[in-house]
Amino acid sequence: MSQDTHGADAHHHDHHPHQHQHHGPHPAGWGTAAKATLHCLTGCAVGEVLGMVIGTALGWHTAPTMALAIVLAFVFGYSLTLRAVTRAGVAFGAAIGVALAADTLSITVMEIxxxxxxxxxxxxxxxxxxxxxxxxxxxxxxxxxFLVTTPVNRWLIGRGKGHAVVHQYH
Structure with missing residues (x-):
């Protein structure tokens, strides 16, 4: 009888992860994805606007202005996550890894x-x-x-990636 009970428990545990992947809403829904995207958009917007302002003010052509704006979007996007994660007590080196894991795909999609x-x-x-x-x-x-990146972030968070990596520090 204990063998049957153990077998039932093992059977239950074997299917438990699949239920979360395929059935019912994941804890990270559209609201969480929208917040993650807004966080990403904030960093990207600050960097892009600054890059556009600098490039335009200096009379640069399209390519160098866009390159500067994209670089600054990544810098500011990562910086927001770094600030939050280091405030939570994570060492700077580890926080860089968290920021890269959390933001790279989101910022890339947003920038494209x-x-x-x-x-x-x-x-x-x-x-x-x-x-x-x-x-x-x-x-x-x-x-x-924002509209294109939100589903990307929902997909990432639903798989424990992207901003899901940062949520453990909040």
Whole structure:
């Protein structure tokens, strides 16, 4: 009888992980994914706007301005996570690993989408900082990037990756 009970427990444990993967809502739903994406968007927006402002102010052409904006988007995106994780008591070296694991795919998708949108808006890259087109195209690009990146973050979090890595430190 104890063997049957043990067999039933083993059977139950064998299927338990599969139930979480395939049945019912995962604890990380759309709200959690949206918060993770907003966190990512914040860092990306700060870096991108700063990069666009610097490139435009210096009269740079499209490619170097976009390159600077993308680099700064990653820097600020990772920095927000680093700040939160180190505040939770994680050593800086370990926090870098957490930030890379949490943010790389999210920031990459966001950057591809928002820069793609900006490139598709006629005249957006040539617009000056004082032009409504500059800020309108940027706002549109961030909105589209948010909509595309949120499902990516939900998928990552649902698999214990992305911002799910950071949540243990909150």
């Amino acid at each position: 989408v928002d820069n793609g949108v900006i490139l598709l808006v006629p005249g957006a890259m040539e617009a000056h900082l004082s032009d409504g087109l500059f800020w309108g195209a940027l706002a549109l690009a961030f909105a589209v990037a």
